[in-house]
Amino acid sequence: MNIHEYQAKKILSQYGIKIPRGGVAYTPMEAKRVAARCSLRGPWVLKAQIQSGARNQGYFLEKKAGKKGGIRLIKSRREIVRQAEQMLGSTLVTVQTGPKGKLVSRLYVEAFTKVESLFYTGLAIDRVNSALTLLVAPIGADEEITQLAVTAPDKILKIRLDLEGEVSPQQVQEAMEFLKLPPKSAKSLETFINGLHRVFIDYDATMIETNPVGVMKNGEVVALDAKISFDDNALYRHQDIQRLQDEYEESDRELQASKFKFNYSEFDGSIGCIVNGDGLALAALDLLNAKNTGMACFLNVKGGVDKDKIASGIKIIMTNPRVEGILINILGGFLRCNLIADGIIAAASEVGLNVPLVVRFEGTNKDEAREILENSHLPIILADTMQDAVDKLVTAVEESD
Amino acid sequence: MSIFVNKETRVVCQGITGTQATFHVRRSIDYGTKFVSGVTPGKGGEMHLGLPVFNTVKEAKEATAANASVMYVPAPYVKNAVREAVEAELDLAVCIADSVPIKDMLEIKAILAGAKTRLIGPNTPGIITPGQARLGIFPENIHTPGHVGIISRSSTLTYEAVLETRLAGQGQSTVIGLGDDMLIGIDFVEALERFQNDDETRAIVLIGQVGGTFEEVAARYYKNCANKKPVIGFIAGNAVPFGHKMGYAGDIITNGHITAQDKKDAFADAGIIVVDKINDIHAKLAEVMG
Numbered sequence: 132m133n134i135h136e137y138q139a140k141k142i143l144s145q146y147g148i149k150i151p152r153g154g155v156a157y158t159p160m161e162a163k164r165v166a167a168r169c170s171l172r173g174p175w176v177l178k179a180q181i182q183s184g185a186r187n188q189g190y191f192l193e194k195k196a197g198k199k200g201g202i203r204l205i206k207s208r209r210e211i212v213r214q215a216e217q218m219l220g221s222t223l224v225t226v227q228t229g230p231k232g233k234l235v236s237r238l239y240v241e242a243f244t245k246v247e248s249l250f251y252t253g254l255a256i257d258r259v260n261s262a263l264t265l266l267v268a269p270i271g272a273d274e275e276i277t278q279l280a281v282t283a284p285d286k287i288l289k290i291r292l293d294l295e296g297e298v299s300p301q302q303v304q305e306a307m308e309f310l311k312l313p314p315k316s317a318k319s320l321e322t323f324i325n326g327l328h329r330v331f332i333d334y335d336a337t338m339i340e341t342n343p344v345g346v347m348k349n350g351e352v353v354a355l356d357a358k359i360s361f362d363d364n365a366l367y368r369h370q371d372i373q374r375l376q377d378e379y380e381e382s383d384r385e386l387q388a389s390k391f392k393f394n395y396s397e398f399d400g401s402i403g404c405i406v407n408g409d410g411l412a413l414a415a416l417d418l419l420n421a422k423n424t425g426m427a428c429f430l431n432v433k434g435g436v437d438k439d440k441i442a443s444g445i446k447i448i449m450t451n452p453r454v455e456g457i458l459i460n461i462l463g464g465f466l467r468c469n470l471i472a473d474g475i476i477a478a479a480s481e482v483g484l485n486v487p488l489v490v491r492f493e494g495t496n497k498d499e500a501r502e503i504l505e506n507s508h509l510p511i512i513l514a515d516t517m518q519d520a521v522d523k524l525v526t527a528v529e530e531s532d
Numbered sequence: 533m534s535i536f537v538n539k540e541t542r543v544v545c546q547g548i549t550g551t552q553a554t555f556h557v558r559r560s561i562d563y564g565t566k567f568v569s570g571v572t573p574g575k576g577g578e579m580h581l582g583l584p585v586f587n588t589v590k591e592a593k594e595a596t597a598a599n600a601s602v603m604y605v606p607a608p609y610v611k612n613a614v615r616e617a618v619e620a621e622l623d624l625a626v627c628i629a630d631s632v633p634i635k636d637m638l639e640i641k642a643i644l645a646g647a648k649t650r651l652i653g654p655n656t657p658g659i660i661t662p663g664q665a666r667l668g669i670f671p672e673n674i675h676t677p678g679h680v681g682i683i684s685r686s687s688t689l690t691y692e693a694v695l696e697t698r699l700a701g702q703g704q705s706t707v708i709g710l711g712d713d714m715l716i717g718i719d720f721v722e723a724l725e726r727f728q729n730d731d732e733t734r735a736i737v738l739i740g741q742v743g744g745t746f747e748e749v750a751a752r753y754y755k756n757c758a759n760k761k762p763v764i765g766f767i768a769g770n771a772v773p774f775g776h777k778m779g780y781a782g783d784i785i786t787n788g789h790i791t792a793q794d795k796k797d798a799f800a801d802a803g804i805i806v807v808d809k810i811n812d813i814h815a816k817l818a819e820v821m822g
Contacts, residue, residue, distance in 0.1 A: 253781030256634060259745050259746065259749055262638075266781060276784060277783065277789075280783060294635070337714075338782065339781075362635065364607060364632060365633035365636075408686050408687050409712060410685065410686020410688050410768050411692075413742070416771045417771050417809070420771035434630065462687075464668075464691065493671070495671045516695070516811060
């Protein structure tokens, strides 16, 4: 689960990390009021609150939003209202949102902070070494951290952190030297790194990124941006974080699927896919792609054991208007194929089956499941292998056009 | 021979009285797996599926000489279940649960460091040595004893790979699901090493996917192996479109975004036979098995 920048900054500030004065605004007038509270004379920064990186390099789909990106430097109070009017209600596209972009429904208004230099910090899991890892890198005005990672990985310092206790003084010193920070920054950097570390542990984060961090003239380091992703599997122990979820960031169907704890994702293609493993979805996607057919969405019912839940999941796919054909590919182990068969029939009888549906069952209770479908007299096509299923579905969709 | 489990393996089930455990342990017993006991805290002294139930793994081991565990406990209890298995010094623990919090896995990896116990999973179908032992949730009826070792991150693609061996007229020595999570116990390298040293295994199928760099690490290991057994590799996720994503830190740790093609290139460079479609495995397998 992701949260917005302003929410992330609030959490970081509770752990002693310095952030610029700022506040959230839902209307242009509110933006003006917040700006006045942050700084008497400006300048200010208006930041679109969507859950994506690279907002500054992004663009708005609507003409009324003007040509500037999702982060704007503002010099006068009148300009705040005008720019806020442009951004609010407009759709921001970045390299991380995909071409459809995301609707900007709130802004974060901050006092502009003058800094001497910038650096990047990230805290994430190194999967191969099973370790919590702090990343720091100095960044110049025109440098992008993603580029550095590919072209000059030695310009990024990776420090392995323990789960328990504080970050060691030696590790802080190592970061100080790598970033070439002045000695007067030492205390502030220590607070900063320890704060990131504690937030990560206390809230079961999976990633915290502050890109960039500014170094002020007095040596203090200040988080100019903040992103936090939380572990969905640990949300049960963080009800305060669950409340921060922005339901506007997800489609209705995604929300429904998440209620049943299914994985659900939407794409730009035409085939709806129901599987019981992400790997299976990836492989099906590759096979569809090889036939120049795209996926509209996939639903992973995982090890579901409740027929009603499975039926609800299948309905999510059946009612997606993009879907022109449905591929159900189940390899029963934990999950019994007959439950899926029952779920298909329940869903079809409720919302109707208006597009070709190909089903491939293998594994636990496969024969029973095939029999259930055959006896249902629904126009369901059975397949033997994944390739067979993809071939049959693509043909059936072409014929139904 | 086989790897990790065989008909002599003495298995204890952690969480044996649960619904899923009951369903699958019964099937595993019917399959011939040597289950010796179960553990459910608070139910020590009872019998379940004809097996004695204990309160702790330690007690179960002392009374029934168990040396491997399969656990069907829900995600929030996995950390303590693994700790118990490690403290009882079992050889192997297999964790089926999905949705284990990452922080718990970081702690579990610390518990496992230097320990005798090897962990398979979490979020895995488990491990099966056809005709001998089934620890997990595999659809056992698709397996036959044979000479192909299978290692996979994705559970469902594990089954696909098994079906491919069948199409090639082959059986499996052992099939191991590593688990589909960010952090896992045994990785490709350890499983590959075991298969390399297993007399029964004549060829190996590796099923990887996008995310992380486990496959690259495996490729580096294999490249430097003497006496390589033939390995067929498949990577899922070539056509992954732009999904929801936030931040770059994960890509920075790996020095850039790793694609399915990057992994295939690493495989090919190491001498692994790469197939582009999972249903191409059986043809290659028929070739290498001769």
